[in-house]
Amino acid sequence: MAQTKKKIRHDHGARKKEMKEHYDAIIVGTGAAGLYCALNLPEKMKILLITKQEADQSDSFLAQGGICMLRGEDDYENYFEDTMRAGHYENDKRAVDLMIRSSNDIIRDLLRYHVDFARDGLGNLAFTREGAHSQPRILFHEDITGKEITSKLLMQVKKRKNVQIH
Numbered sequence: 001m002a003q004t005k006k007k008i009r010h011d012h013g014a015r016k017k018e019m020k021e022h023y024d025a026i027i028v029g030t031g032a033a034g035l036y037c038a039l040n041l042p043e044k045m046k047i048l049l050i051t052k053q054e055a056d057q058s059d060s061f062l063a064q065g066g067i068c069m070l071r072g073e074d075d076y077e078n079y080f081e082d083t084m085r086a087g088h089y090e091n092d093k094r095a096v097d098l099m100i101r102s103s104n105d106i107i108r109d110l111l112r113y114h115v116d117f118a119r120d121g122l123g124n125l126a127f128t129r130e131g132a133h134s135q136p137r138i139l140f141h142e143d144i145t146g147k148e149i150t151s152k153l154l155m156q157v158k159k160r161k162n163v164q165i166h
């Protein structure tokens with residue numbers, strides 16, 4: 001028993017050393033957060049993405065409704081208030097601000113990764129209203145927005161030579 005424990009400790013230590021030597025960053029999870037993080041780290045970094053399931057199995061793949069975006073400065077206060085109210089005013093205000101302020105850059109990135117959001121008759125992005133949002137500020141792809149976003153992120157990650165998925 002003691003020998004087995006010693007061996008497990010040794011193997012664990014060896015694996016840790018091996019990981020430290022091989023990778024500059026280890027990301028846990030292949031949902032939207034983990035994949036987007038991998039795509040935003042410098043390509044000179046060696047990255048390991050690990051998941052406890054298959055890479056295409058996560059809540060991110062199941063998300064149906066859509067993703068919100070700040071459409072203009074005049075909607076900032078409403079957007080902030082809607083988010084705080086939905087979180088029973090327990091949200092970290094700095095995180096809410098960051099989410100709203102970074103939404104345009106993130107949507108731009110997603111479009112660059114060929115995420116196909118619904119369009120109106122003129123070819124502009126179509127916004128809908130759902131959940132706690134008082135204004136139409138949700139971009140969507142049918143009722144499988146999470147799958148559309150996450151599968152496109154995964155496709156981009158798989159093209160990166162510096163990222164390994166386990």
Ligand SMILES: Cc1cc2nc3c(=O)[nH]c(=O)nc-3n(C[C@H](O)[C@H](O)[C@H](O)COP(=O)(O)OP(=O)(O)OC[C@H]3O[C@@H](n4cnc5c(N)ncnc54)[C@H](O)[C@@H]3O)c2cc1C
Nearest residue numbers: 029030031032033051052053058059060062063064065066
């Ligand atoms: C049915 C449904 C509908 C939703 N609809 C919407 C919506 O319309 N709009 C919206 O904004 N949000 C929606 N959400 C919420 C949204 O899906 C999540 O907030 C978002 O996907 C979280 O992304 P994430 O990358 O942080 O986590 P996840 O997508 O949950 O990914 C977590 C990853 O971590 C891995 N992991 C976890 N524990 C371990 C471990 N111990 N070791 C290794 N790997 C681990 C998992 O396998 C997975 O790969 C919905 C969620 C569900 C379930």
